[in-house]
Amino acid sequence: MTALLAAIATWRGTADRALGRLTPVVLVAAVLWIVVVAALVLGLLGLVPVEPGAGVLCLLVALVATFAGALVGGALVRARAEVESVITTGLIVFLLFSPRIATASLLAVAAAGLVAGASRFLIARRGRHLLNPAATGALVVGLLAGILDLAGAPVLAGPSWWIATPPMLPFVALGALVVAYRTSTVTVALAYVVAATVVRLVQFLSFGLDLGDSLGTILGSLPLVFAAGFMLIEPQTLPPRWWQRVLVAAIAAVVASVPFSWGPVYSSPELGIVVANVIAFGFGARRAIRLTVAGVERPGGNVVALALRPDEPVPHLPGQAIELAVPHRPRDLRGRRRVLSIASAPGETTLRVAFGLPASPSTAKRALAALSVGDRLVATRVFGDFTPPRAGTGTLLVAGGIGITPFLSMLRAAEPDDDHVLVYRSAEEAPPFLDELAALGARVVLSCPVQPEPLPLGWIWLGPGRFDADDLAAAVPGLPGRTAYVSGPPAMVATLAAGLRRLGVRRIRRDVFSGA
Structure with a gap:
């Protein structure tokens, strides 16, 4: 047992060091690129129903449309799109709609990308988007496709989640595990997969399928793993506490897995994710937190401490963290967001944070260290479960x-x-x-x-x-x-x-x- 614990400790330490070199948004984009390339290669080999030429064309359409939507949406609210996030959204959109060189497919990909990119800014409150952009794009296009079909004009394809195919499961599952581990949302992703699997298993067994075939179909041909590992666990749209996250994950799974339809509305992963996002909105302070630098200190060594005065009170628990958006140019691959633990107690008028400045810091860390009294920052969320136990423990x-x-x-x-x-x-x-x-x-x-x-x-x-x-x-x-x-x-x-x-x-x- 001691040897096993030591091996686990070594593995976790290695994984944390390796994955910690990239911010979550950059890591997600990198993993998605691997998944996309794997899908195109397997399509070339005939193992995945994707023709590489059509795949590349639809990929370009998804990325261009998502960037266009983000630029338009950002311009309307005078905000700048974050390149890494837009790329991530575009890649997910590509993986949700069957890549075909057909008008209905290309229009669907373009429309979903435009809606997804714009929704990040237009379906937002005080600078913070409320819904997963790719799920929003897929849901809107699916509803439009259903309405047009009912009207006798099937000119738009709905989302097919073509990434959910058995040959792609190893790539998707490993990628989802990496992303969930890096974002500390493994429990949330598992809650979604387990809840959806149980619901689907009951259905399949009632149809007379055996257990093995049922599990193989559920995990290999339904998009549970992809939806959980790349969309549901987006930090920006999750509630702040672990039990709230598990609850919304279970709700998303049920909405996606229990069959129902009402006109163009039907059970689907994208609907489940959007419903979960709406519920999550009620759990947390879904607003941008605007801060003014009230003090800068060097308490010792390479540590920089900041006192940040919020425009409005920021509720938090001891041990929780705050995510800061650090505007700076140029930016390296570690992005502009930084998560820092809050060092001040709840109720204090300023939020105190501190960070170490290594020998080769990221551009974001250098920008934070260069802040002066009076500079302005925006925080996107306060979250975390690294909080003390009940009093007296x-x-x-x-x-x-x-x-x-x-x-x-x-x-x-x-x-x-x-x-x-x-x-x-x-x-x-x-x-x-x-x-x-x-x-x-x-x-x-x-x-x-x-x-x-x-x-x-x-x-x-x-x-x-x-x-x-x-x-x-x-x-x-x-x-x-x-x-x-x-x-x-x-x-x-x-x-x-x-x-x-x-x-x-x-x-x-x-x-x-x-x-x-």
Whole structure:
């Protein structure tokens, strides 16, 4: 078992480091390109019902139409389209409509792309889109196609979700897993797939099909995996808490899987996703959060801390994160969005965030570090479940480097009877935020190159270098009975989480800082 835990820790650390080099939106676009190329190659081999020439033409139409829709929609609201997001939407549109050199097919792809690109700006509230763009485009075109069919004018093709074919399942499933893992939405994607599979399985078994054939058809020929892994889990349209996400995933699956029709409206994956997006709107603050930089500090080492004053109060829980849109040019492949943990307690007038500036930072990190008092930023969402347990629960908070930030929020919001022990590892001789931790009266186990003098009362210095779970067990009495929160670089989080579980810690929460 120990060897298995070590292997899992190594794998997760490697995966977190590799995937953390790209922002989610860039990663999704890259994975979709792989899926598209695989589909075209399999079409050339005759394994997928796609003629490569028609596929390339429809792909170009989807991308051009989506960009056109985004440019028009952005111009109407005086906003700029994000290239990576538009490409992602265009690729998904291409995979939803059968690629044929026929007027009805080409018109459908073009119309879906235009609607999808424009909806990002026009179906929005205060700068934040409310519905998955590709699902919206597919739904609108499907409704129009149905209306035209009823009117005796079948000039528009509806969405076929042609990507759902058995030869493509390995590519789609692996890609969906990568995307869901990177965006921490594996549970959400699984909830959708499981719920839809159960509903469909009941239907298929009632038709007399055996279990194996039913599962093969459901997973190989229905678009459950693609819809879950590339559309439903879009972070911008999900609610902020995990249970809310699982609920809307189940609702989307039921709407997509329970057969019904009413005129041109019928059960479909795109309808399920849009319904889920509407419900998700009711769970969270679906508005852009406008911020003014009220302070810039260098608390130590390569860390930059920002105090951001919101135009309106921003509700949040201790340990949650905020996603900032950082306008800058030129941009590298890591994009313009950055997710930063909120270091301030709920109810404070400013939101405090901090980040490390590595030797080769992304262009977004450099732009953040160059901000001055008075500069303006927009945040797109506050979210996360890396939040403290109920009051009075004993917790172990393990921070590596800039992973200290969510714990600052938790400690600032702590109640008198909360039992928190913070383990803080830093490579800096003078680790950031030590004065703040001492002022908060936190119980701290510290690892850094040089022991602070004087060491605050009740603190323990573990010495320089790395520590493992056994070191923590020696320094923190009653360790197995505590709920552990581990936050920091991927390798540290994976290794310590595995070690703590080996020692009997049953409840472990993880928060990985990739440093991108």
